[in-house]
Amino acid sequence: MRTTPERKAETRERILGAALTLFRTHGVDAVGVDAIMHHAGLTHGGFYAYFASKEALVAEAATSALSRSADKWEQIVSDTVAQNALARIVDAYLDPTHIATTERGCVLTTMGPEVARRPGARPAITTSIRRMIEALTRCVPGRNRQRALRALTSMVGAVVLARLVDDSALAAELLAASRRSAGLR
Amino acid sequence: MRTTPERKAETRERILGAALTLFRTHGVDAVGVDAIMHHAGLTHGGFYAYFASKEALVAEAATSALSRSADKWEQIVSDTVAQNALARIVDAYLDPTHIATTERGCVLTTMGPEVARRPGARPAITTSIRRMIEALTRCVPGRNRQRALRALTSMVGAVVLARLVDDSALAAELLAASRRSAGLR
DNA sequence: AGAAATACATGACGATGGTCATGCAAAGCG
DNA sequence: CGCTTTGCATGACCATCGTCATGTATTTCT
Numbered sequence: 001m002r003t004t005p006e007r008k009a010e011t012r013e014r015i016l017g018a019a020l021t022l023f024r025t026h027g028v029d030a031v032g033v034d035a036i037m038h039h040a041g042l043t044h045g046g047f048y049a050y051f052a053s054k055e056a057l058v059a060e061a062a063t064s065a066l067s068r069s070a071d072k073w074e075q076i077v078s079d080t081v082a083q084n085a086l087a088r089i090v091d092a093y094l095d096p097t098h099i100a101t102t103e104r105g106c107v108l109t110t111m112g113p114e115v116a117r118r119p120g121a122r123p124a125i126t127t128s129i130r131r132m133i134e135a136l137t138r139c140v141p142g143r144n145r146q147r148a149l150r151a152l153t154s155m156v157g158a159v160v161l162a163r164l165v166d167d168s169a170l171a172a173e174l175l176a177a178s179r180r181s182a183g184l185r
Numbered sequence: 186m187r188t189t190p191e192r193k194a195e196t197r198e199r200i201l202g203a204a205l206t207l208f209r210t211h212g213v214d215a216v217g218v219d220a221i222m223h224h225a226g227l228t229h230g231g232f233y234a235y236f237a238s239k240e241a242l243v244a245e246a247a248t249s250a251l252s253r254s255a256d257k258w259e260q261i262v263s264d265t266v267a268q269n270a271l272a273r274i275v276d277a278y279l280d281p282t283h284i285a286t287t288e289r290g291c292v293l294t295t296m297g298p299e300v301a302r303r304p305g306a307r308p309a310i311t312t313s314i315r316r317m318i319e320a321l322t323r324c325v326p327g328r329n330r331q332r333a334l335r336a337l338t339s340m341v342g343a344v345v346l347a348r349l350v351d352d353s354a355l356a357a358e359l360l361a362a363s364r365r366s367a368g369l370r
Numbered sequence: 371a372g373a374a375a376t377a378c379a380t381g382a383c384g385a386t387g388g389t390c391a392t393g394c395a396a397a398g399c400g
Numbered sequence: 401c402g403c404t405t406t407g408c409a410t411g412a413c414c415a416t417c418g419t420c421a422t423g424t425a426t427t428t429c430t
Contacts, residue, residue: 008377027299029214032417045420046378054418102302112345113295114212117287122351129350149362154335157342160297165314166307177334181366193407217387230390231408239388 012050014040020061024110025103028058055120062115063124066107070131077135085139086151090182093155094175099162109159141183154181197235199225205246209295210288213243240305247300248309251292255316262320270324271336275367278340279360284347294344326368339366 018039022031033054034044051057077085092098093106102110108129115121129152136148158178162171179185203224207216218239219229236242262270277283278291287295293314300306314337321333343363347356364370 011377025302027212027214027302029212033419034417042377043379044418045380045422047418048420049377108345108349110298112349113298116345116348117210117212122349125349126351126355129346130355146362146365149359150339150366153342153346153359153363154339154366155342156345157338157340160293160301160341160345161314161338163301164293164297164307164310166311170311170315174334174338177331178338180331181335181339196407218389219387227407228409229388230392230410232388233390234407 011040011042015042015047015050016057016061016064019057020065021103023058023061023114024105024107028111028114055118059118059121059124062107062111062118062121063128066125066128069106070128070135073132073135077138080139082139082143083141086136086141086182087184089136089139090151090155090179090184094158094179096162096168096172096175099159099171099175102163106156106159108156109163112156112160147183151182154178196225196227200227200232200235201242201246201249204242205250206288208243208246208299209290209292213296213299240303244303244306244309247292247296247303247306248313251310251313254291255313255320258317258320262323265324267324267328268326271321271326271367272369274321274324275336275340275364275369279343279364281347281353281357281360284344284356284360287348291341291344293341294348297341297345332368336367339363 015036019031019036022036022039033047036057037044037047051060073089076088079085080088098105107115107125115125133145133148133152136151137143137145140147140151155178158174161174165171165174200221204216204221207221207224218232221242222229222232236245258274261273264270265273283290292300292310300310318330318333318337321336322328322330325332325336340363343359346359350356350359
């Protein structure tokens, strides 16, 4: 084909997207290269024209997705007055829709422990987490970093727990409590 | 051998323990029945005399471990004055040692997302989470359930994040912020 | 138009996965 | 003391895994 390097970049993006969706839905180790490529509309063999290994794909998928989350938060903070920015970030994060659609959920809550076990991905992840904390700091009452840290830890925990419990009322309680931890009422 | 049913129960416990350690360290799907049995000092074949499937083992390992965590919290709350009980629970949870020793870490933070994907395990997990919330409620200032929920969400999130970041100073910041969210200073 | 380059498919490899049928050795019953 | 029960080992099964060598078709450059 040789459909220009543009197309190759597009295909690469499709593979990354497919991988990310499947990783978040089923877990990294439950998804094979085969399934990823099939989901991207390709066959398994071409995979190694795009990534050196599955591990490399995992690292890139996780880090690029979290980096996009950080982008989004920064943009919200830049575009909105502080109080509204906080509400937009927190409400989107704790939205029951976010809980239900694991396949598009935040990497921290869908792949957190799995990523933590892969040393290679941690530096880039750390950078994104730092950016997220700084974005939160800029829109939390008093621009207080402590508050931002409390907001983030609580939000991540709430989403993990809400996905675990088999009772939507309890899930809602956890999400509401986290909302208050983030400084909203 | 036929070393009595007692011994069989002991062996079963060994398998469960080995599975739990390995699951927490490497992830559920990264560990085979082979490795589990070997870790328990046995060979892979006998596994199906103890568990119907690997899935059944996963469910039982996760639920029994979390249930023991709930036991522990309840016991601390029963044995200690409220304020000290809270400190004992929170400090143990947020201890850097807990972060580092993933192989013995709380199931919520080591296997949370993986367990959430397995429908079978969620009812029992929910029960244990409820017990943990109730234990926290009994030792949090004002016996306030809201406070307990905020403590739990924040603690879970803090441990997940602290294991992700590649910078012990940032990890310590996250843990300290969570400690304050839990009502300690 | 022909050649060269390249995106992706086909198909295969060894390793490892979960599962199960079978064998054996030890322990309690008679 | 021998029979039977049973805890666990051996070994094999088929599927799936990650990886890669090779083939093929298509497009751009000369």
